[in-house]
Amino acid sequence: xxxxxxxxxxxxxxxxxxxxxKIDSLKNFFIKKVRNEIKYEEFFAxxxxxxxxxxxxxxxxxxxxxxxxxxxxxxIAGVLKPTSxxxxxxxxxxxxxxxxxxxxxxxxxxxxxxxxxxLMGYSKKFIKSKMEExxxxxxxxxxxxxxxxxxxxxMRARLGFSIATVVKPDIxxxxxxxxxGDFKFKEKSEMKIRSMMKEGTTxxxxxxxxxxxxxxxxxxxxxxSGFVKEIGAAKEIIAHFKQHA
Amino acid sequence: MKxxxxxxxxxKDLFLELIIKDIKLKYRNSLLGVLWxxxxxxxxxxxxxxxxxxxxxxxxxxxxxxxxxxxxxxxxFADATNFAMDSIHANGQLIRKVYVPKYFFPLSRVFSTxxxxxxxxxxxxxxxxxxxxxxRWMNLLVIVPIFYLLVITAGIALILAAITVFFNDLKHMxxxxxxxxxxxxxxxxxxxxxxxxxxxxxxxxPIYPIVDMFRDVLLYGTLPSLTLHLICVGYMVVYxxxxxxxxxxxxxxxxxxx
Ligand SMILES: Nc1ncnc2c1ncn2[C@@H]1O[C@H](COP(=O)(O)OP(=O)(O)OP(=O)(O)O)[C@@H](O)[C@H]1O
Ligand SMILES: [Mg+2]
Numbered sequence: 001x002x003x004x005x006x007x008x009x010x011x012x013x014x015x016x017x018x019x020x021x022k023i024d025s026l027k028n029f030f031i032k033k034v035r036n037e038i039k040y041e042e043f044f045a046x047x048x049x050x051x052x053x054x055x056x057x058x059x060x061x062x063x064x065x066x067x068x069x070x071x072x073x074x075x076i077a078g079v080l081k082p083t084s085x086x087x088x089x090x091x092x093x094x095x096x097x098x099x100x101x102x103x104x105x106x107x108x109x110x111x112x113x114x115x116x117x118x119l120m121g122y123s124k125k126f127i128k129s130k131m132e133e134x135x136x137x138x139x140x141x142x143x144x145x146x147x148x149x150x151x152x153x154x155m156r157a158r159l160g161f162s163i164a165t166v167v168k169p170d171i172x173x174x175x176x177x178x179x180x181g182d183f184k185f186k187e188k189s190e191m192k193i194r195s196m197m198k199e200g201t202t203x204x205x206x207x208x209x210x211x212x213x214x215x216x217x218x219x220x221x222x223x224x225s226g227f228v229k230e231i232g233a234a235k236e237i238i239a240h241f242k243q244h245a
Numbered sequence: 246m247k248x249x250x251x252x253x254x255x256x257k258d259l260f261l262e263l264i265i266k267d268i269k270l271k272y273r274n275s276l277l278g279v280l281w282x283x284x285x286x287x288x289x290x291x292x293x294x295x296x297x298x299x300x301x302x303x304x305x306x307x308x309x310x311x312x313x314x315x316x317x318x319x320x321x322f323a324d325a326t327n328f329a330m331d332s333i334h335a336n337g338q339l340i341r342k343v344y345v346p347k348y349f350f351p352l353s354r355v356f357s358t359x360x361x362x363x364x365x366x367x368x369x370x371x372x373x374x375x376x377x378x379x380x381r382w383m384n385l386l387v388i389v390p391i392f393y394l395l396v397i398t399a400g401i402a403l404i405l406a407a408i409t410v411f412f413n414d415l416k417h418m419x420x421x422x423x424x425x426x427x428x429x430x431x432x433x434x435x436x437x438x439x440x441x442x443x444x445x446x447x448x449x450x451p452i453y454p455i456v457d458m459f460r461d462v463l464l465y466g467t468l469p470s471l472t473l474h475l476i477c478v479g480y481m482v483v484y485x486x487x488x489x490x491x492x493x494x495x496x497x498x499x500x501x502x503x
Pocket of ligand 2: 069070071175
């Protein structure tokens with residue numbers, strides 16, 4: 001693998017098994033197995049996807065709902081294992097996919113920073129040292145000690161974004177997370193992503209806002225029902241995509 | 246392999262937090278819960294002692310300590326495996342959303358249950374003193390069978406947690422298995438009443454050698470034999486090995502069932 005490559009995806013296929021009937025008990029399983037009645041319907045969320053991204057490049061991924069964008073990002077982040085194919089990554093990955101996964105509504109924002117930070121693989125010491133910075137960036141101010149269940153969804157997203165971006169990752173993966181915040185926070189988080197890009201972070205960016213993709217990304221991957229339809233310069237691909245749709 | 250180890254180091258604080266969270270939840274920072282965890286084995290010991298010493302007139306020396314050691318081991322095993330069994334389901338939402346080493350969930354539960362077991366060593370020490378066994382330095386060797394027990398339980402917990410993801414009726418069947426296991430463990434009967442031909446079956450029970458070892462260092466004041474150590478180490482390797490393998494091989498498919 002070439003030295004300046006950050007992500008390499010080779011022949012990645014993701015197959016979901018849609019069970020025509022849910023079998024979740026041993027009893028049923030054996031009865032059906034004996035009668036040979038187990039049927040799965042196969043569904044390919046990704047089919048033979050190939051591409052590689054060089055260090056410092058900023059890629060957008062576009063496509064219709066259900067095209068497989070989130071699935072692809074989750075595979076790169078390591079949440080899902082592909083059915084076949086290989087994923088190579090160079091460096092640390094910060095996934096902004098499901099912001100605030102593992103947030104607990106009963107706990108305060110402050111306590112949730114710990115919980116979520118630990119889930120992202122930070123150490124306790126690191127979280128403590130960054131606490132101030134996270135609270136500052138999230139602009140939650142006095143709400144930081146309120147239980148999370150009383151936050152608006154934008155506030156949660158802000159907290160999640162602030163925690164996830166407190167590190168300087170080599171690879172940043174963003175899945176539509178900028179869409180929940182208000183316009184000010186959107187601008188602020190876009191700035192943050194841009195500052196990471198300046199420092200050489202490789203970025204994979206999924207968004208339905210084509211304008212945003214065009215302004216942030218150099219290149220674009222167009223996914224259509226699990227296939228890579230086109231890869232190329234952002235402007236060009238987005239134009240094709242718009243025509244096609 | 247290297248990535249597994251570095252992952253473990255990276256996420257160690259999360260692992261500790263999962264353990265502490267379980268313990269906090271169970272005891273909700275209340276002294277009463279802690280007291281209950283100590284009182285509970287004591288009450289059970291008193292009842293069993295009355296039944297078996299007064300009614301059945303068995304001739305086990307120091308029956309209260311005999312029954313407590315057996316019960317502490319069995320209860321830990323039963324509680325820990327039962328708790329760990331649905332750990333993957335309980336954390337399903339999380340597993341679908343973020344990358345976390347999945348074995349953390351069953352294993353943290355095996356560790357957090359150990360807290361209750363350690364608490365029940367307090368009434369055991371009390372019973373030992375009351376029944377005229379003086380506490381000796383040697384008793385501290387109990388740490389060795391506790392370690393064996395932990396590893397064996399962890400291995401079995403991994404197997405159960407993995408299978409339960411696919412078949413959630415396992416939980417009901419397992420409660421029957423646990424009951425059989427209880428009768429297969431000499432908790433309140435002496436091993437001498439078992440006819441020769443059934444002895445091997447009893448000894449196949451993974452917690453039997455642990456109970457034996459507990460009694461050696463706490464009740465009889467003897468060092469456990471080398472054979473006993475070897476049996477324990479053998480079980481440890483087999484159960485932990487199979488547990489890791491089963492879990493590792495099936496974990497990528499969990500996501501389809503959560
Ligand atoms: N656990 C699952 N089981 C079965 N099918 C799934 C599962 N997860 C996703 N899918 C299917 O995979 C396909 C791709 O989903 P994915 O979330 O990647 O789409 P997307 O491109 O992110 O769409 P959107 O723009 O709506 O976010 C969808 O058809 C979805 O139904
Ligand atoms: Mg999506």
